[in-house]
Amino acid sequence: MESQSILLKKYNVPVPRYTSYPTVPLWANDLDQTKWKKQVNMAYEDFGESEGITLYIHLPYCESLCTYCGCNKRITKNHTVETSYIETVIKEWHSYLRTLGMYPKLAGIHLGGGTPTFFSPESLNLMISSILETSVLMENAELSFEGHPNNTTREHLQTLYDLGFRRVSYGIQDFDLEVQKAIHRIQPFEKVKEATEIAREIGYDSINFDLIYGLPKQTIETIMNTFEKVSMLKPDRIAFYSYAHLPSAFPAQKSFEKDLPLEIEKRGLYEKGKEILATMGYKEVGMDHFALENDPLYQAKRNKSLHRNFMGYTTSPSKILIGLGNSAISDIYYVYRQNPKEIEHYKVQVQKEEFAINKSHVMTQEDIETRNLILQLICNQVIAWEFDFYNRIGKVSLTRLHAFQNEGLLKFNATGLRILPAGLPFLRNICCVFDKRMQENEKKLFGFSKAI
Structure with missing residues (x-):
């Protein structure tokens, strides 16, 4: 398991604060x-x-x-x-x-x-x-x-x-x-x-x-x-x-x-x-x-x-x-x-x-489901998989979850996920795993503050 100092350097990257999902720069502007x-x-x-x-x-x-x-x-x-x-x-x-x-x-x-x-x-x-x-x-x-x-x-x-x-x-x-x-x-x-x-x-x-x-x-x-x-x-x-x-x-x-x-x-x-x-x-x-x-x-x-x-x-x-x-x-x-x-x-x-109105975003059903999951993580640090999330998060996201688990930051299985005390500093990073809209725009630059 990597030390906290190594993890801090690894995950101290710009990520959203998740006061909303999708995050403001990824709104669709269609109202x-x-x-x-x-x-x-x-x-x-x-x-x-x-x-x-x-x-x-x-x-x-x-x-x-x-x-x-x-x-x-x-x-x-x-x-x-x-x-x-x-x-x-x-x-x-x-x-x-x-x-x-x-x-x-x-x-x-x-x-x-x-x-x-x-x-x-x-x-x-x-x-x-x-x-x-x-x-x-x-x-x-x-x-x-x-x-x-x-x-x-x-x-x-x-x-x-x-x-x-x-x-x-x-x-x-x-x-x-x-x-x-x-x-x-x-x-x-x-x-x-x-x-x-x-x-x-x-x-x-x-x-x-x-x-x-x-x-x-x-x-x-x-x-x-x-x-x-x-x-x-x-x-x-x-x-x-x-x-x-x-x-x-x-x-x-x-x-x-x-x-x-x-x-x-x-x-x-x-x-x-x-x-x-x-x-x-x-x-x-x-x-x-x-x-x-x-x-x-x-x-x-x-x-x-x-x-x-x-x-x-x-x-x-x-x-x-x-x-x-x-x-x-x-x-x-x-x-x-x-x-x-x-x-x-x-x-x-x-x-x-x-x-x-300057900008806006109409939620899809998938947006609503993802927002609910991210809100549960940020508020309770525990989620039970809903909306068949476990089977649709994709190989890349599943790989990232396994990495977090191997680093002692969370535990997950087919029924749910729990963030461990060591994972609290990296809560925003963990939320990114479920942020499909961010993953689709990974090559774009956004003005997010660093996670740590």
């Missing part, structure tokens, strides 16, 4: 306005009444550039942009109301970005109120938002709480000052502490911290220091992500290339963080995610009801995710669709009272 409207109606008829709709709203503006960031964002200090953007999101929502009818059921709302708290509490209140006044919140609906600790004010937290938000996710990344300087995100511990304590004082019942390993100037010592500070605040959930280095797509990342840890060192940072999290009482939920034992996310992991979509791991069973805002992605089970990435293009389409 017009009429077809999208028909698919939305069909999905709501099939799942909407029982499961509701989850809304993702993309709010793209940031006041300064964090050089590590791979999100779709627009850098500006000009807050006059808020009004027209909020008005466009509301108008886009009304396009869905014309399709679905008034008062569709909502299973949740998530605000992402960019920096949602770039927007004033008044702007956020206008947008969310307009949506809530024209929909019905389901009993266990979850409303959450991403906040930057430096600009998430008491007013932001109180306004969103009054609208029904109960979970906030703070983008921390790292507490070490030298790391913060390298990635251009200076964020004092005191600001994070203040934002966390105010949220708890107001009544938020779930607080998440986003942390990243593999950043420039990170060491075992800085990771230990960061988690020591995390332990003082004890958030309910922690996302401990791998830094995705894609300087060809995000040129600002070139500014610190020489200070990045090597792949073996990078994995060591994760293992140390994971070790500390375990001593703090956090349970591993899935790829890069941890939660306290009584948290609903971990409970969903235990009872095998965990789900994953473009927003990450979730407890919501909703099969309909509708994205509002530029670059936002919709997943309505039968179809994927992404809005235009450019803010101006997005606005033009919405002002024409059209659905803002």
